[in-house]
Amino acid sequence: MNEFETESGILLKKKQKDKKSEEFLQEKTVKKELIQKSETQENAGEQKEQESNLKEKLVDSEFSIKGQCAISLLLTKLDIINTVLLMNMHRNVIQMKTGRLKSYSSVCKKLQKKGLELDFDTAVERINDLIGVRAICAYVDDIYKVSELIERQKDIRIVKVKDYIKEPKKSGYQSLHLILEIAIAFQNGTQWIKIELQLRTAAMDYWANLDHQLRYKKGKKEAELIDEELRECAEVIGNLDQKMLEIRKKIDKI
Numbered sequence: 001m002n003e004f005e006t007e008s009g010i011l012l013k014k015k016q017k018d019k020k021s022e023e024f025l026q027e028k029t030v031k032k033e034l035i036q037k038s039e040t041q042e043n044a045g046e047q048k049e050q051e052s053n054l055k056e057k058l059v060d061s062e063f064s065i066k067g068q069c070a071i072s073l074l075l076t077k078l079d080i081i082n083t084v085l086l087m088n089m090h091r092n093v094i095q096m097k098t099g100r101l102k103s104y105s106s107v108c109k110k111l112q113k114k115g116l117e118l119d120f121d122t123a124v125e126r127i128n129d130l131i132g133v134r135a136i137c138a139y140v141d142d143i144y145k146v147s148e149l150i151e152r153q154k155d156i157r158i159v160k161v162k163d164y165i166k167e168p169k170k171s172g173y174q175s176l177h178l179i180l181e182i183a184i185a186f187q188n189g190t191q192w193i194k195i196e197l198q199l200r201t202a203a204m205d206y207w208a209n210l211d212h213q214l215r216y217k218k219g220k221k222e223a224e225l226i227d228e229e230l231r232e233c234a235e236v237i238g239n240l241d242q243k244m245l246e247i248r249k250k251i252d253k254i
Contacts, residue, residue: 054108055104058123063124066184066191067131067193069184070182070184071099075133077153081149091138092138094135094146095138096135102127102131107123114126128194134199135197135198136200136201139201140241143165144176147199150197156180158179162176162179164177165204168238173211174234175208177198179196201241203241207230207237
C-alpha cells in the first residue's frame with residue numbers, strides 16, 4: 001500500500017466518522033425538538049384546563065352565589081346607612097349604588113398584569129375586587145360619614161383602606177376603597193366573604209368612567225399622550241368637589 005492509498009483511507013474514515021457524528025447530532029436535535037414540542041403541548045393543555053376551571057368557578061359555582069349574597073347584603077346596609085343619615089341631615093347622602101361580580105376576562109387581565117397564574121385560589125387571595133359594590137355620594141365629607149358607619153357594623157371587618165381621595169393615584173383617580181369581609185349566615189354556618197366597597201362623588205365617578213373608556217379604547221402610546229390632560233381634568237374635578245362642599249356648608253349655616 002502506497003502513501004497515497006494510506007492517506008485516502010484515513011480521509012475516508014474521517015468522513016465516515018464526521019457523517020456519523022452529524023447524523024447523531026441531527027437525531028439528538030430532532031429528539032430535543034420533539035420533547036420540547038410535547039412539553040409545550042402538555043403545558044398548553046394544562047393551562048387551558050386551568051383557565052376552564054377558573055371560568056367555571058367564577059361564573060357558575062358556589063362562589064358566584066355567595067358573591068351575589070354579599071352584594072345584596074352590603075347594598076341593604078348602605079340603604080339603612082343612607083336612611084339613618086337622611087333622618088339626621090334631611091338629605092340623601094348616597095345618590096346611587098351598584099354591585100357586580102368581576103367578569104372572567106377582567107380577572108384574567110388582572111392576574112396576567114400581576115404576573116400570576118390563571119388559578120381560582122390565587123384570584124380569590126390576590127384580587128380584592130372579585131366582588132364589588134360602588135356607592136356615589138353627594139359630597140366628599142359624606143364619603144367619610146358612610147365609611148365611619150360601615151366600620152361600626154358588627155358583622156363587617158375592615159381588612160384594608162385605600163384612600164385615593166387624600167392621596168390620588170398618579171393618573172388622577174380619586175375614590176375611597178374599603179376592602180371588607182362581610183359575615184353571611186349559610187346553612188353550614190357563618191362565612192366571611194371578601195368584598196370591596198368603593199365610595200366616591202358623582203364628579204369622581206364621571207372622571208373615572210371616562211378615563212377608563214379613553215384608556216381602553218386606545219393603545220398604550222395613545223393613552224400616554226392624554227395622561228397629562230386627564231390629570232388636569234382630575235384636579236379640576238377635585239376643586240369642583242371642594243367648592244360644592246364649601247357652598248353646602250355656607251347654606252347649612254344659614
